[in-house]
Amino acid sequence: EPPAKRTGKKVAIVGSGPAGLSAAAQLNKAGHLVTVFERADRPGGLLMYGIPNMKLDKQKVVRRRLDILETEGVKFQCNTEIGKDLPAEDLLKEFDAIVLCTGATKPRDLPIEGRELKGIHFAMEFLTSNTKAVLDRDKNGNFISAEGKDVIIIGGGDTGTDCVGTSIRHGCNSIVQVEIMAKPPLTRAPNNPWPEWPKIYRMDYGQEEAAAKFGDDPRVYLTTATKFEGDENGRVKAIHLTDVEWEKNEQGRFIPKHVPGTQRVVPTQLVLLAMGFLGPEQPLLDSLGLDRDPRSNIKAEYGKYVTSIPGVFAAGDCRRGQSLVVWAMNEGREAARECDLYLMGSTDLP
Structure with a gap:
């Protein structure tokens, strides 16, 4: 069920992978109005499209969790790429806080002769x-x-x-x-x-x-x-x-x-x-003017998760680099705690 009491604070979460979903669950539990923006046609991010169905069932596991979040009051806006379909500046104006959970989706290429060939x-x-x-x-x-x-x-x-x-x-x-x-x-x-x-x-x-x-x-x-x-x-x-x-x-x-x-x-x-990933895609980070670390990830201290812009947080692979789902889930939960603390001055989130 939705929280019994709402704070009136609006939080935008960019990306609906494991970090984004974990952050959304916690921030919604704290009573904030949470909207998750996803550029794909379905929410779930890596869990929905990056991991094959035989390894992670989309209906029994991912869709079930998404349904629970929606029932609890989390809103999902798909087919919306921030910085392209919706200016990043609009999020800064319309929301009290933003949590970036975009993942590390820039793949490592192999620039050798014939790379342009089909197949x-x-x-x-x-x-x-x-x-x-x-x-x-x-x-x-x-x-x-x-x-x-x-x-x-x-x-x-x-x-x-x-x-x-x-x-x-x-x-x-x-x-x-x-x-x-x-x-x-x-x-x-x-x-x-x-x-x-x-x-x-x-x-x-x-x-x-x-x-x-x-x-x-x-x-x-x-x-x-x-x-x-x-x-x-x-x-x-x-x-x-x-x-x-x-x-x-x-x-x-x-x-x-x-x-x-x-x-x-x-x-x-x-x-x-399949040679790994080089970090988050840069256009959104450029449009927000966020600081990066030497590996081109979003610069945000572990445990605090706040970026170079107050009220904008980062969690998961876009902050730490390519890693495991469990790390992304953990960072999403911890970033939600720091975001709640920023919004309310105190927090009961773990």
Whole structure:
């Protein structure tokens, strides 16, 4: 049910991912009038479109939570990109406080020869278009399909794993996951003692499914791409790979060096770039004139979350950089507490 008492304070939350939804729930609980702005056609952000349905059920989990928030009084305004469909200055005028939860959605690119060829996509384009097709029950092929294709995935993280699992469900012909780092050891290394997270070799669901279908872990380690090769129609038909070894440069930093004589050409009709994210998209931050940290994230102290503009807060990946859903949820809750304190002078939020 909605709160028994309202404060009359209006709060805008930009972004409806895990940080935004957590902040919305807490600020609404405190009695504020909360409006969540989302540029996509559905709220949920990463939870709705970034994580495949087989990993996180959209109806049983995400939609259920959204319905609860709406019943409690949170308003969602979708198809609204702040800074494009609605000027950021309008939010500053119309709302008593703003919480930015836009995520770190700027993908890391791979600027090598042939990058402009058709059939090369960022991983989130692939995952988002497929989840949207599932939710829209779109059977007309208005999504990026891996069916019958030799798929190359560049990047070894969670997003790459989701691309593996999705490609297998499409019925891909083969799959190779390119990882520039070395294969982790089977047991803890001496410099990775308990209670640190064990940095050991493991297979996630995507690799397990690929091994079950094709006979082996799809990952190739200490490997990088050097060139994309296209056909006469401008579509990717092959990728040039080479082994690397990590060496220290003059500054003492490890950098990958190509190993001579290890070049090979692998056929592919679909390449998915899953090499992580570089931070939040900058236009909104520019329009608000927000300070950034050295990694181009929104500058806001951990635990306080206030930006360089009083009354404007930031939480989740747009503040800390690419991270985990649980971190975003935690920051959303804590930013809500600081926002409530700013609005009311005191707070009962945890």
